[in-house]
Amino acid sequence: MKRKTTKKIYVGHVPVGGDAPITVQSMTNTKTKDIEGTVSQILRLEDAGCEIIRFAVNDNDDVAAIAPIKSRIHIPVVVDIQFDYRLAVASAIAGADCIRINPGNIGNRDKVYEVVAACKDKNIPIRVGVNSGSLHQDCLDEFGGVNEQSMVQSGLREINVLESMGFNNLKISLKASDVGLCIRAYEAFSSVSDYPLHLGITEAGPSFQGTIKSAVGMGVLLNEGIGDTIRVSLTADPVEEVRVGLGILKSLGLRQEGIDIVSCPTCARTNIDLLGLVDEAQMRLADMDKNLKVALMGCAVNGPGEAREADIGIAGGRGEGLIFKKGKILRKVPESCLLDALIEEIERM
């Protein structure tokens, strides 16, 4: 795939757009003013691989929490503002690394200007967050309701407002919960603008449904070279969002870090507890700091052959299994110590 070239901006120390790697973001679901709870969630998200964190700022107590939270975490902070421009200005001053606003919700031009002035002063970007559920009435009227044209025009108008104030340190999202609409909106926007794109399917739902929607929507776009940073939205622990986001990137070869487990679906040829082995392997390999493809296959008939491209793997037999490397059998091991033996080999690699 050829990645669309976009303008590079910086959210704190993390580049977004241009030739920068596609980053994975998440959003906290603690009360921001609960500093302990928020920091502890962000540290868990960092461990999972989160590279940029967003939290909502709803009042002055939340603004006051920005600096203490930032002093205890290691990834840049995007502050999410709904309506009150004063909170956006105060958040920029308090050390936010990016402000997410929908200029249309902020109010008149003077208020937007105040936000722009604060962001310019602090040299931080703004994310324009277009959402299919809150498009301008004039865009809806002009383009016949919620569709990709009204979403794209809404985004362009908001960008025009900021550009007219001499501000172009921007990224943009065009979120919808309808996967097809979301894909069309990002495709259409990407064809007319080179601002970096934050991809997301909004209100994607609980883990299972949200993972599918996000993987389909973002997968299509990323495969077309569209998207510079991603956030999976799930009604779940945000750590899940990061795992899914990284999984989407890995499945398209856009990330190589970490262990990539491939496993067979099992069938009548399986004579070992492959499901149990895979569950345990996922847990034990989750924090392994190696870039390897590990295959866990149910049988020796097809296993090593089908998983030839894996760096290392196991193939189950009856009460025992084979360990193989790059399709070549290394040794036979009893089932009870198959996983331990595999992990020993991986540690040596």
Ligand code: SF4
């Ligand atoms: S690798 Fe073997 S056990 Fe697994 S699905 Fe294929 S044939 Fe069945």
